[in-house]
Amino acid sequence: MSMLIELVKLFLIFFKVGLFTFGGGYAMIPLIRNEVVGAGYLSLMQVDQFIGIAESTPGPFAINIATFVGYNSYGVFGSILATLGVVLPSFIIIISIAIFSAKILKAKPVQNALSWINPLTLGLILSAGVSVVINAIFGGMDGLVAFDADYIGLTIFGVILLLSLFVKKINPIILILLSGILGLIGYSIF
Amino acid sequence: MVKNTYFNIFISFFKIGLFTFGGGYAMMRVMEKEFVDNKKWMDSKSMLELLAISQSTPGPFAINSATYIGYQQKKVWGSVAATLGVVLPSFFLIILISIFLEAFSTNVYIQNVLKGINAGVAVLIFQAWFSLSKNIGVTAINIILMAIGFFISLFIPSFSVIYLILITAMFAIIYGLIRNRGQVDVDVN
Numbered sequence: 001m002s003m004l005i006e007l008v009k010l011f012l013i014f015f016k017v018g019l020f021t022f023g024g025g026y027a028m029i030p031l032i033r034n035e036v037v038g039a040g041y042l043s044l045m046q047v048d049q050f051i052g053i054a055e056s057t058p059g060p061f062a063i064n065i066a067t068f069v070g071y072n073s074y075g076v077f078g079s080i081l082a083t084l085g086v087v088l089p090s091f092i093i094i095i096s097i098a099i100f101s102a103k104i105l106k107a108k109p110v111q112n113a114l115s116w117i118n119p120l121t122l123g124l125i126l127s128a129g130v131s132v133v134i135n136a137i138f139g140g141m142d143g144l145v146a147f148d149a150d151y152i153g154l155t156i157f158g159v160i161l162l163l164s165l166f167v168k169k170i171n172p173i174i175l176i177l178l179s180g181i182l183g184l185i186g187y188s189i190f
Numbered sequence: 191m192v193k194n195t196y197f198n199i200f201i202s203f204f205k206i207g208l209f210t211f212g213g214g215y216a217m218m219r220v221m222e223k224e225f226v227d228n229k230k231w232m233d234s235k236s237m238l239e240l241l242a243i244s245q246s247t248p249g250p251f252a253i254n255s256a257t258y259i260g261y262q263q264k265k266v267w268g269s270v271a272a273t274l275g276v277v278l279p280s281f282f283l284i285i286l287i288s289i290f291l292e293a294f295s296t297n298v299y300i301q302n303v304l305k306g307i308n309a310g311v312a313v314l315i316f317q318a319w320f321s322l323s324k325n326i327g328v329t330a331i332n333i334i335l336m337a338i339g340f341f342i343s344l345f346i347p348s349f350s351v352i353y354l355i356l357i358t359a360m361f362a363i364i365y366g367l368i369r370n371r372g373q374v375d376v377d378v379n
Contacts, residue, residue: 017246022352029338053287053295056304057202058210059280060250067284076285083281087273090249091257095269097243098261105239112366113359117242119332120358122323123339124245124351128215129315136308153309160310164317172219173209176307183306184299 007081010073013039014066014085021062032065041069062086133157152186194231194263197269202229203256203275210280211311213273214251219314221255231263235325246355252276 009099013035021031033047042050046063054064063083071081097104104110137153138144160175202224210217218241225231246252247330253273260272287294294300326332335358342349 094257116362119335120339123336127344179310187302
């Protein structure tokens with residue numbers, strides 16, 4: 001019985017994470033950290049170690065940490081439950097929006113709002129690109145100011161950029177795989 | 191246009207889930223290639239709308255977009271197929287990593303591959319930005335809004351995106367009302 005309560009608790013905690021994390025990405029880390037550490041699933045150090053791992057694995061952070069915590073606490077079944085919990089809020093909300101989206105998106109106030117949100121969103125994308133460059137190649141703002149570049153990373157970025165400019169139709173998946181190969185060669189040799 | 195069976199939807203999103211690096215934005219480029227260029231399930235403009243919807247609702251972009259596109263293709267079961275597809279790669283990988291945690295975080299070759307990917311995906315984000323930018327006109331107001339989004343999220347990362355979007359939406363709606371009233375006044379005169 002107490003096991004059942006524990007599993008329900010695990011599900012509910014990640015349901016809450018799924019419900020209250022807006023904007024995705026790393027904006028949600030503080031909330032996730034509080035929930036997971038507060039409930040005693042992981043220590044603060046374990047969470048920070050996992051953030052490092054999650055940064056370098058595909059998939060959204062919220063899903064990754066749900067799977068990780070669920071597995072650590074209750075095995076595969078726990079990871080299914082936690083992942084389901086984190087996915088369900090978005091799933092339900094987006095389906096309700098999708099059902100009415102044709103009508104909602106045509107409404108005049110929504111159109112007005114979107115006409116401003118779209119350029120704003122493009123600004124957010126641009127800043128995401130710039131901060132990936134700053135973090136991956138300069139190791140943060142301080143590195144950028146001192147121009148303390150990771151030259152292998154910078155070279156990989158340059159090669160991929162040139163390739164994307166000259167071979168416009170290239171599949172982005174090829175670019176990701178190539179970056180990985182270049183990373184393996186570059187960082188392992190030099 | 192590729193036939194949208196549940197299996198097709200699942201496979202497309204599995205692929206996207208597998209190549210989601212760099213915090214969600216890089217996957218936009220992969221999605222664009224898959225759904226706008228290859229399968230022609232949506233246009234670039236709806237992609238931008240999807241992003242706006244996703245950012246003003248809770249949950250990761252990957253889940254939101256999978257649920258949304260899945261629903262548009264094949265209703266609720268399409269959503270289920272898409273969401274399952276986008277979640278499963280991370281799910282398996284993380285379970286694998288949980289088992290081999292030490293080996294994964296200390297293996298220098300794996301880390302080198304990942305460092306390379308982190309440097310390369312930045313290009314994908316710029317590509318997504320560039321192609322989606324074609325959907326909006328080069329007007330003073332658009333440039334100002336883009337600059338606001340850029341500088342706030344770069345220099346004040348603690349400022350929640352949802353507030354930024356809500357505030358922008360509010361001003362946009364008020365601006366729309368004022369502009370409309372102006373037009374109505376003209377009509378009356």
